[in-house]
Amino acid sequence: INGAAQASGVPINVPLVYGGNTVDILVTAENGSTQDYRITITRALPAGATNQTSLLGWDTWGNSTTFYTGWYDGTQENAALKFDLSSHSGTLTSATLRIYVDRANCSGTNGAFNLYGSDHDSWDSSSGPSYWDPTALVTGATGMAEGWYSVDVTNYVFNHITTKGPVVTFYFQGVSAADNQDIAFFSPTNPTNQPYLSLVFQSNDATLSA
Numbered sequence: 001i002n003g004a005a006q007a008s009g010v011p012i013n014v015p016l017v018y019g020g021n022t023v024d025i026l027v028t029a030e031n032g033s034t035q036d037y038r039i040t041i042t043r044a045l046p047a048g049a050t051n052q053t054s055l056l057g058w059d060t061w062g063n064s065t066t067f068y069t070g071w072y073d074g075t076q077e078n079a080a081l082k083f084d085l086s087s088h089s090g091t092l093t094s095a096t097l098r099i100y101v102d103r104a105n106c107s108g109t110n111g112a113f114n115l116y117g118s119d120h121d122s123w124d125s126s127s128g129p130s131y132w133d134p135t136a137l138v139t140g141a142t143g144m145a146e147g148w149y150s151v152d153v154t155n156y157v158f159n160h161i162t163t164k165g166p167v168v169t170f171y172f173q174g175v176s177a178a179d180n181q182d183i184a185f186f187s188p189t190n191p192t193n194q195p196y197l198s199l200v201f202q203s204n205d206a207t208l209s210a
Helices: 154-163
Strands: 019-028 034-043 050-053 056-059 066-072 075-077 079-084 091-101 113-118 147-152 167-174 183-186 196-202
Touching: 019 147, 056 066, 066 079, 066 167, 075 167, 091 154, 154 167
Parallel strands: none
Antiparallel strands: 019 034, 050 196, 056 079, 066 075, 066 183, 079 167, 091 147, 091 183, 091 196, 113 167
16 A cells, blocks of 8 residues: 555554645455555645645746756756735644646656755745755655645644744755656746645634623
8 A cells, every 4th residue: 555565454544734645555366466546635724724825936947937947957946935924813733735736747746855844944936945954854755646636734824834934945856866756836926726735724713701
């Protein structure tokens, strides 16, 4: 199941992000024959979720409507997204980063990039962030089918807006082991399906009753 061996009849827990999830199953019969199955599961967003589109974006090539991240023809391809959450109030309880993968314009499906948060929030579209957190939020991202790709970033966003401020940056760093396996996704200036954060905030307002 998703590349991990699992005995017949033994249940397994598969973590699901909000949005689309792909589960690949390879079944091996007693005679050694195999059969592949692919299951697509859509996990609904939490009740009360609000979407915050990306304020700014950047990629290595200086593209406008489509960003590339990965490694292509010996060149590392990186990208970044910035979000301004200053208009939101309350305590964050859920944050999901969503990008729309454009399979028509890319060659990769697995392992193309690592995703990091960054405290360098003053970057602009001409250069991108100059540093990022040492610990990746996602390592060797997989499952890049056409459509929405989701990452649960609740802990990172909560800690960042609590200790650093309301502007949040994500850095997509290409992985050299995945040469010619880059990923294309729609940028903040694309006419449709721009990157966004799906957010749930719990109100901090007190309610008094007589």
